[in-house]
Every structure is written in C-alpha cells, then in structure tokens.
Amino acid sequence: MKSIFFVFVFMGIISVNAQQIKKKTEDCNGSVTCYTVSSDKFILNSWQDVYNALYATVPGIGIRYDQFYQLQKLCMRNQEEHVVYIDGVRSSMEMLKALNPSNIESIVLMPSGVNTVGRYR
Structure with a gap:
C-alpha cells in the first residue's frame, strides 16, 4: 500500500508529508488490524x-477536541x-x-478490546 498525503492548515503553519505505513495482521492473528508507523514514514516540522x-x-x-479546543483526543x-x-x-x-x-522510532496502533491486548508481542 503506497500512498502520499499532504495536509495544509490555513496560513501554512502545519504541513504533513506522509508516505507508506505498514498494516500488520500477522501479529494480531488476522482478526485485528494493527498499523505500524515508523519515524522515517512521516516528516515533522517544528509546528x-x-x-x-x-x-x-x-x-x-x-482528532477530537474538547469544548475549548485545548485537549486533543485521537479516535480510531x-x-x-x-x-x-x-x-x-x-x-x-x-x-x-x-x-x-x-x-x-515506531508507533503501533490497535483498536481496543480484551482480545487484542495479548496478541501483539
């Protein structure tokens, strides 16, 4: 899976250049999709x-924010x-x-649940 994303925010403050991520299903026994993002796959700027x-x-x-746009929560x-x-x-x-x-170096994201906790090692 090869994809390229560009995200620009008004006034050019935040920009993202992301390329390929690895979708791991072998570590999760095929029933849960795990996403692994390595540090070389996204380029961060100072903002x-x-x-x-x-x-x-x-x-x-x-990304969800609280009522005053101060606290961010990541939703999958x-x-x-x-x-x-x-x-x-x-x-x-x-x-x-x-x-x-x-x-x-790397981030692995999995949906929550009792059956997903012990599968990734």
Missing part, C-alpha cells in the same frame, strides 16, 4: 505534533480507547503526546 502525523498516515483516525474508528505501543512498549495516548516526536 507539528505526533497526533497530526498519525492523522495523516493511518486510515480511519480522527470512532473509539477513543485503543492500544498504543511506542517503540515496542505499551503506552497511553497521553504519553505519546508528551514525547518528543524526533525520539520515536
């Missing part, structure tokens, strides 16, 4: 965060709870938001 890079690369991801298939592995370590979305994007 962009990890949420916008994931929004541009992973299909089915949306209209669910706000999902499993995130950052560099092979299970983490939360708050941890992902707090990390420096240039220090991340």
Whole structure:
C-alpha cells in the first residue's frame, strides 16, 4: 500500500508529508488490524505534533477536541480507547503526546478490546 498525503492548515503553519505505513495482521492473528508507523514514514516540522502525523498516515483516525479546543483526543474508528505501543512498549495516548516526536522510532496502533491486548508481542 503506497500512498502520499499532504495536509495544509490555513496560513501554512502545519504541513504533513506522509508516505507508506505498514498494516500488520500477522501479529494480531488476522482478526485485528494493527498499523505500524515508523519515524522515517512521516516528516515533522517544528509546528507539528505526533497526533497530526498519525492523522495523516493511518486510515480511519480522527482528532477530537474538547469544548475549548485545548485537549486533543485521537479516535480510531470512532473509539477513543485503543492500544498504543511506542517503540515496542505499551503506552497511553497521553504519553505519546508528551514525547518528543524526533525520539520515536515506531508507533503501533490497535483498536481496543480484551482480545487484542495479548496478541501483539
């Protein structure tokens, strides 16, 4: 799957150039789709965060804001709870938001559920 996305925000503040992501189903026994995004697949500029890079690369991801547009939540298939592995370590979305994007090697996203937690190793 090869795709190229360009996201431009008004006034040219945020721009995303994303290329290919890897869809892993073998690690999830074929029943759950896992998305792996490596750091070389998205190019970050100084105004962009990890949420916008994931929004541009992973299909089915949306960003929701609270009522005052201050708190972002990443939604995958209209669910706000999902499993995130950052560099092979299970983490939360708050941890992902707090990390420096240039220090991340890979991010694995999976839909939430009891049956998906033990399948990725």
